[in-house]
Amino acid sequence: MKFEVLVEVRLRPGIADPQGATIERALPALGFAGVEGVRVGKAIRFTVEAEDAAAARAEVEKMADRLLANPVIEDTEITMVGDDAGGSPAR
Amino acid sequence: MSGRIGVVVFPGSNCEHDVVRAVSLVGGAEAELVWHGDASLPDVDLVVLPGGFAHGDYLRPGAIARFSPVMSAVAAFAAEGGPVVGICNGFQVLTEAGLLPGALQKNAGLRFLCTTVPVVVCSTASVLTAGSIPGTELRLPINHFEGNYTCDPETLARLRAEDRIVLRYAANPNGSTDDIAGVCNEAGNVVGLMPHPERACDALTGNTDGAGLITALVLAASTRRPVLSRPG
Numbered sequence: 001m002k003f004e005v006l007v008e009v010r011l012r013p014g015i016a017d018p019q020g021a022t023i024e025r026a027l028p029a030l031g032f033a034g035v036e037g038v039r040v041g042k043a044i045r046f047t048v049e050a051e052d053a054a055a056a057r058a059e060v061e062k063m064a065d066r067l068l069a070n071p072v073i074e075d076t077e078i079t080m081v082g083d084d085a086g087g088s089p090a091r
Numbered sequence: 092m093s094g095r096i097g098v099v100v101f102p103g104s105n106c107e108h109d110v111v112r113a114v115s116l117v118g119g120a121e122a123e124l125v126w127h128g129d130a131s132l133p134d135v136d137l138v139v140l141p142g143g144f145a146h147g148d149y150l151r152p153g154a155i156a157r158f159s160p161v162m163s164a165v166a167a168f169a170a171e172g173g174p175v176v177g178i179c180n181g182f183q184v185l186t187e188a189g190l191l192p193g194a195l196q197k198n199a200g201l202r203f204l205c206t207t208v209p210v211v212v213c214s215t216a217s218v219l220t221a222g223s224i225p226g227t228e229l230r231l232p233i234n235h236f237e238g239n240y241t242c243d244p245e246t247l248a249r250l251r252a253e254d255r256i257v258l259r260y261a262a263n264p265n266g267s268t269d270d271i272a273g274v275c276n277e278a279g280n281v282v283g284l285m286p287h288p289e290r291a292c293d294a295l296t297g298n299t300d301g302a303g304l305i306t307a308l309v310l311a312a313s314t315r316r317p318v319l320s321r322p323g
Contacts, residue, residue: 015241016266018201067158070151070187072194073241 002047003056004081009069010041044068053080094136094312096122099165099181101145101156106178106289110139113289117302118309127159137174137218137312138165140181142234142287152180152195152237153187162188174218174311175281179235182273182283191274191283192250193242195235199266203236207298209261210272210286214254217275218311219282219304228261229300231286238285240267240274250274258284 011017019040027035050056057080064076096114098107107124114120122139125132132138145156156162162184169175169190177185185191198204210231212223242250247269250256258273265285273284288301 015196016199016239018197018199018239018266022201067150067154070154070194072186072192072243073196 001052001056002049003053004047005045005056005060006079006081007044007060007064007068008041008077008079009044009064010075010077011039012073012075015073041074056080093118093120093309094315095134096120096137096139096308096312097125097132097135098122098139098141099125099127099161100141101127101143101159101184103145103147104141104143104180106142106180106287109287109289110141110178113292113301113305114309117292117305120309120312125161127156127161130160130164132161132164132168135168135312136315137176137308138168139308140165140175140177140184141289142179142181145180145184148180148237151183151187153184156180156184157188166190169276169281172278172280174308174315176219176308177281177283178287178289179233179238179285182285183237185281185283190281191276192246193240193268193271193274195237195285196239196241196266197237198235198239198264204238204264205232205234206264207232207291208264208286210258211261212257213259214257214275216254217257217273217279217282219273219275219284219307220257221279222307222310223303227303229288229303230291230298231288231301232290232298233264233286235265235285238265238267240269240271240285242268253277255279257282258286 020038024038069076098110100107111122183195212227259270260272263270275282288304291298291301
């Protein structure tokens with residue numbers, strides 16, 4: 001079976017995010033008030049062939065660990081499209 | 092007889108010839124280029140991972156380069172005590188490969204920095220700074236977008252306690268934790284730094300402040316000191 005995957009790569013809490021800070025400063029200048037906690041990450045989408053959703057998720061977790069994120073500064077959240085369990089943290 | 096220096100070339104490296112010229116100019120040493128796709132290293136005494144944009148810096152700087160075939164050989168060489176120095180992009184590759192702690196984040200000011208900055212030698216417990224005097228201020232070129240050294244508080248405490256912060260910026264240009272410009276591993280044989288000492292070796296270009304560090308590399312290659320003793 002083919003599964004659609006969304007991997008969100010985010011800076012871990014406490015890691016400074018210069019891009020997020022810049023956006024947060026820019027928004028009020030455009031009249032958007034009340035915005036807080038802007039964090040910039042990456043969204044990586046692909047499909048993966050696997051026996052079932054659990055196997056697909058296990059495979060994607062390994063990909064996230066080895067390549068998609070740098071665990072020193074980044075966390076990942078994996079969402080399997082059509083997965084009943086919905087998104088859950090990879091680590 | 093000087094030691095043999097290998098300079099790894101990834102697709103997108105662009106400072107390899109600067110390193111080859113610098114070690115020749117200041118130390119009379121010969122360096123050879125090593126293609127990233129080679130699964131083994133030639134008979135070398137020191138390995139340099141040069142600056143540039145290995146594999147286009149896609150995903151993250153160093154994220155793809157760490158899986159280049161040569162990196163397994165570099166890791167094995169380092170594990171045996173072989174000196175390995177990563178300059179700029181090479182530093183990023185070493186952190187991604189787990190050969191050095193921490194990570195290099197985007198600069199705090201979100202600007203690509205191409206300038207010369209004052210850097211202070213903080214530790215002599217590395218192959219790069221073995222011949223330096225602590226406290227010496229050097230003016231060295233920097234040329235990076237992702238040079239903002241980041242690590243967790245435990246790692247920082249360890250780096251400080253073990254005297255592994257080899258270089259600090261005198262005026263922090265990029266937001267690096269604790270002004271860190273370069274760190275080494277526990278044994279001191281693996282070093283990474285964001286500044287480019289190889290670009291400050293020729294009086295013709297107006298700055299020879301990097302010559303001492305490059306000389307230390309040439310000496311490390313010629314004596315092939317596997318593990319440096321640490322003061323105290």
